[in-house]
Amino acid sequence: MLTNWKTFAVVLAVATSAPALAKKPPTIPLECGKVSGFKSEAERQYMDQASGGGNIYIVNLTYIGKKPATKRLDTALRDCLAVAIKMDGSKDILATAWFRKRDGANYYDDDMLHPHGGMNYISYVASKKAVEVRSLRKLK
Numbered sequence: 001m002l003t004n005w006k007t008f009a010v011v012l013a014v015a016t017s018a019p020a021l022a023k024k025p026p027t028i029p030l031e032c033g034k035v036s037g038f039k040s041e042a043e044r045q046y047m048d049q050a051s052g053g054g055n056i057y058i059v060n061l062t063y064i065g066k067k068p069a070t071k072r073l074d075t076a077l078r079d080c081l082a083v084a085i086k087m088d089g090s091k092d093i094l095a096t097a098w099f100r101k102r103d104g105a106n107y108y109d110d111d112m113l114h115p116h117g118g119m120n121y122i123s124y125v126a127s128k129k130a131v132e133v134r135s136l137r138k139l140k
Contacts, residue, residue: 032083033061033076035068039103040076044084044093056091059084062098062110073097073115074122081124081131093124
């Protein structure tokens with residue numbers, strides 16, 4: 001569950017340190033996050049305890065070549081969360097946005113986008129059945 005900031009920090013570290021992983025975890029392509037005039041791709045990965053993820057899903061939405069405005073990016077992430085929730089809403093889902101400078105570039109070089117601010121993230125909390133923007137700061 002993503003209610004603990006330390007759990008989120010571990011998940012985010014695993015998700016953003018792809019070069020440290022010997023191979024990319026298996027992913028499922030998603031049809032979501034489309035913004036007119038922008039090329040994108042979306043996928044869902046399962047992160048289990050063995051990989052340091054705490055049995056959650058991570059949705060990665062990557063824009064290629066140019067970045068959409070923050071408001072559009074938030075809408076796109078929420079769209080991808082809705083698709084992932086329909087697939088399996090029994091686990092928490094962390095949504096992340098990425099930018100790849102050009103088509104065909106290595107995904108390890110993607111830059112993370114922060115549409116909700118550098119210390120905030122958007123996720124689906126299965127126990128509440130709700131999508132929330134949360135802060136990485138320690139929760140009380």
